[in-house]
Amino acid sequence: MVLAAALTATGCTSIRQQRGYIIDPLLYNGVHAGIDNERSVRDTLGDPTFKSQFGQNIWYYVSDTNLSGPFRRPRIAQHSLLAVTFNKAGNVVSTERDTGLDKIVYLRPNSDKTPTLGRERGFFEDLFGNIGQVGAAGASGNTDSGSNTAGGG
Template structure:
């Protein structure tokens, strides 16, 4: 009897250990892998777009307007069981170019650029009238294809979605 009790307790402990090991958090790296030696080799006033691309590779994204800027983004994320991934650490390498395509400045940015959005509900606020399901369903009856005043080409009237 005692041996079977020990076996049951051992099996329960083993099952508990296996279940707990499956609840470990996941760590992941996304984006550019920054090599400090390569970043240090890029010199403002010396390098140009071609030499930066050969040294650091293609940027994560580039500016579309204004001064030409390249961004190299690296993120480390954590995900606990049954949750969405969250940014734990972020590093952005910003390379600014002058009008001739030479490196003007190199700078770094971090977690201050991360924004956490928290939606309030499952509804998106919109402008306009708040109508019920039945008003939407039956509100067009008589408004679609109706000829105001017996003439064609008039503006819609009535209580339909385009009427007042």
């Protein structure tokens, strides 16, 4: 009976999962503006989680700790972000550290449909909507198939 109670109690505990960049506080705090460049940041911290695609050259190092238990969705317990901004020469201009959960966005899918622009068509309109449309695009073209304009004649 005691063994069954112990197994049941361990089954209800949360599982910690580390996702993204694994933070080493000594290295994480070792990047400084005006001293480091792209190469030194890569040598110190490794490759970033992702880089900015537009605008300034910014490298992001993102770390999350998730907790999940049986019959529950995982939730983010800790979040940390390091954003390193570089100038055109590749030197560090600024670093920004954020450890709050306030910038996390939870996306929930609407349903099994993807919203699109335009009007919605029904089943029969989809099924029979193109009747009479075949050949309509070529109707305004040249219908005189007997003339040969490529030759000199």
